[in-house]
Amino acid sequence: MMIRSNGWIRLGMGLLGVAWAVSASAAETVKTYQHAVQEAKRSRVDHVIFCMGSGWMKQADLFRTAYERTVSANPGHGMIWSLYDLRADLNAEGRKALGTLPMEIYGYPAWIFTDADGRILGVAENISLNDLASVPLTVKSLALKRKKRDIALTKAESAEGVERARLIGQALVETVDPLIEKFPFRTHSMILKSYADLTKKMLEADPEDRSGNVFKYTFSYLPILEGTILKNNAAKAFDKNYAYLREKLAIPVLTPKQRQQLSIFRYTTAMASDDLKGAMRYLDETIAIAPKSDFAEDCRRLKRYHTEPLQLPALRWIPTDNRPRWTPFTVDVSSRIQGTGRYTLTFRHQEGKTLFRQPKLSAANQVIASADGEKTVYTLTVDRLPPGRVLLTGELKGTGWFAGRGEIVIEKE
Numbered sequence: 001m002m003i004r005s006n007g008w009i010r011l012g013m014g015l016l017g018v019a020w021a022v023s024a025s026a027a028e029t030v031k032t033y034q035h036a037v038q039e040a041k042r043s044r045v046d047h048v049i050f051c052m053g054s055g056w057m058k059q060a061d062l063f064r065t066a067y068e069r070t071v072s073a074n075p076g077h078g079m080i081w082s083l084y085d086l087r088a089d090l091n092a093e094g095r096k097a098l099g100t101l102p103m104e105i106y107g108y109p110a111w112i113f114t115d116a117d118g119r120i121l122g123v124a125e126n127i128s129l130n131d132l133a134s135v136p137l138t139v140k141s142l143a144l145k146r147k148k149r150d151i152a153l154t155k156a157e158s159a160e161g162v163e164r165a166r167l168i169g170q171a172l173v174e175t176v177d178p179l180i181e182k183f184p185f186r187t188h189s190m191i192l193k194s195y196a197d198l199t200k201k202m203l204e205a206d207p208e209d210r211s212g213n214v215f216k217y218t219f220s221y222l223p224i225l226e227g228t229i230l231k232n233n234a235a236k237a238f239d240k241n242y243a244y245l246r247e248k249l250a251i252p253v254l255t256p257k258q259r260q261q262l263s264i265f266r267y268t269t270a271m272a273s274d275d276l277k278g279a280m281r282y283l284d285e286t287i288a289i290a291p292k293s294d295f296a297e298d299c300r301r302l303k304r305y306h307t308e309p310l311q312l313p314a315l316r317w318i319p320t321d322n323r324p325r326w327t328p329f330t331v332d333v334s335s336r337i338q339g340t341g342r343y344t345l346t347f348r349h350q351e352g353k354t355l356f357r358q359p360k361l362s363a364a365n366q367v368i369a370s371a372d373g374e375k376t377v378y379t380l381t382v383d384r385l386p387p388g389r390v391l392l393t394g395e396l397k398g399t400g401w402f403a404g405r406g407e408i409v410i411e412k413e
Contacts, residue, residue, distance in 0.1 A: 029071050029081060034099040036082030040116045046079040046143050048135070049112040051105050055088030059129070063109050066132050074136040079143060103190040113139045115146055120194045121175055123187070145175050153198075165206035168198055169213030169253060176217065181257050185221045192217055212251035219254075221261050229265045233272040241269040256290040263289060264299070276325070280307060310396070315408040322354055322398025330393050336410035337361060337382060337390040343369070345378040345392075346409040354404030359394040363387075379413075 031039065033049060040047040050067045054060045064083070071081045084101060086108070087094075102118045107125030114120050121142045124131065152171030159167050176195065180188050192199075195217055203214050232240045248254075248262050263286040270279035283303045287296040310321055312331035321329070337343065347356045357374040360367050364386035371378040398404055 030068055031080060031082045033082045033084040033101075034097070036080045037099065037118075040080050040114075043080070044116045046116065046121070046139070046146060047114045047118075048079055048081045048139050049084050049101065049114070050082070051084045051086070051101065051108055051110045051112065053086040053088065053108050057108050062129060063132070066129050070132050070135060079139065102194055103187070111135055113142055114194070117197070118194055119198075120179070120191045121146055122179075123183075123191070142175070149175050160205065162206045162210045165202040165209075165211040165213050168202050168205075169211055169216065172198065172213075172217065177255050180219075180255050189220050192219070212253045215248065215251060216253050216255070216258065219258050219261075224262075225265065225268075229268055233269060236273075238269050238273045241265065245269075256293065257295060260286050260289050260293065260295045264295075267302075276306065312408075315410075316406065317354060317396065317408070318405045319352070319398075319403050321396070322352075322402040322404050323396065324398060324402075326357070326395045326397045328393065329396050330391055331408065332389055333361070333392045333408075333410055334390045337385065338412070340382050340385055342413040343380045343382065344409075344411045344413060345371075345380055346411075347376045347406060348409050349376070349404065349406040351406070352401065352404035353399050354406070355397045355399060357395050359392060361390060361392055363390045 030050075036047055036049070039045075052060055052063050052067075054064070057063070064085075067083065084098065086098065090098065102112060102114055102120055103123065105112070105125060109127055110123065110125040111127065112120060113122040122138065149171050153168060156164055156167035156171060172195065176191070179191050182188075183191065199214060199217050202211070202217070203209070206214065209215055228244060229241055232238065232244075245262055245266055249259060254262075263282065266282040267279045267286065270276075270282055280303055283299045287299045290296055305323070306325070310323075310327060310329035312321065312329055315331060315333065315336070317329075343361075345359055347354070355374055356376065359371055359378055359380065361369040361380055361382060366386060368384060368386070368390075369380040369382045371380055392408070392410075
């Protein structure tokens with residue numbers, strides 16, 4: 001029994017030793033972030049950064065262990081793996097010593113993949129424990145694209161002028177364009193900033209940006225909107241906007257998403273000039289650029305918002321029913337119109353101010369009562385009541401902050 005017992009003890013100690021060795025190996029493989037940044041630059045290798053937060057992030061210990069095991073199980077990828085732990089107990093000095101990430105992360109845990117110069121090749125936020133298992137294959141695939149990019153960049157060095165700018169831009173298509181298409185403005189703007197050195201080279205080679213690549217790889221939606229589009233709209237310089245957008249939309253190297261973001265500014269300009277018909281046409285043209293994109297679906301919703309009549313599900317209206325222009329609405333009032341006679345119709349506000357006008361009662365596709373003007377209280381006289389549903393139609397318009405809500409009250413006198 002002692003021999004068996006000692007055997008189990010030795011076996012148990014052996015397993016603990018293996019576990020300790022794996023843990024030690026992983027600990028040696030995963031670098032601290034600051035050390036990894038310097039080593040990546042020195043060794044000219046790609047860098048995987050795992051971002052977490054001990055002391056405040058849920059399952060922080062599990063994520064750390066899973067990351068270390070993932071790294072130890074995937075050696076030989078020719079890249080550096082680091083840990084950026086934004087611990088809860090870090091003071092200002094501790095955060096400074098931790099270092100600055102190549103881009104701001106809003107959803108922890110996350111991973112960032114960069115080349116040796118800190119240019120972002122991939123990023124994912126709010127990842128799960130299961131997501132960690134796929135990181136090695138993902139970054140390996142991105143690393144192959146990065147190698148092809150670098151070969152193309154080397155080729156571009158031998159060119160001059162516009163051709164050099166064109167070749168640099170062409171080299172970035174496979175690695176950068178998918179990030180522009182995938183991520184929202186806030187994220188892809190930070191990604192593009194990590195390529196500032198290459199943008200500078202393109203600008204030096206092509207000061208007039210005849211290749212269009214400088215504009216493409218510095219594209220920022222919000223500054224264009226605020227600094228050009230809205231500024232010209234405020235001055236009623238609508239023609240300036242259309243001329244600017246024609247010029248930019250003619251750049252052939254832009255991604256579909258960039259083209260959609262520029263195209264939608266034509267809608268913004270048309271709406272500012274009270275050209276609803278033109279604005280709807282520009283929405284259609286924006287959709288046509290990439291019909292299956294989320295941007296296109298947002299445009300479809302926007303078009304429905306401006307053009308489709310409102311179907312109120314009950315005798316009330318809420319803030320989302322308010323519209324910036326007079327919009328037809330319909331609501332079933334069969335339960336309130338029970339026979340001929342005089343009825344008082346009241347749009348009783350509970351919040352904000354929504355305007356109403358031209359109410360009508362209809363049944364069997366016939367108007368059975370109506371009133372003119374813009375009011376909150378109307379008198380409607382029903383002289384005949386055909387069988388079937390009774391519908392109240394009219395037009396409404398939101399004002400102010402479009403917070404209008406209330407009840408539609410119909411009472412027989």
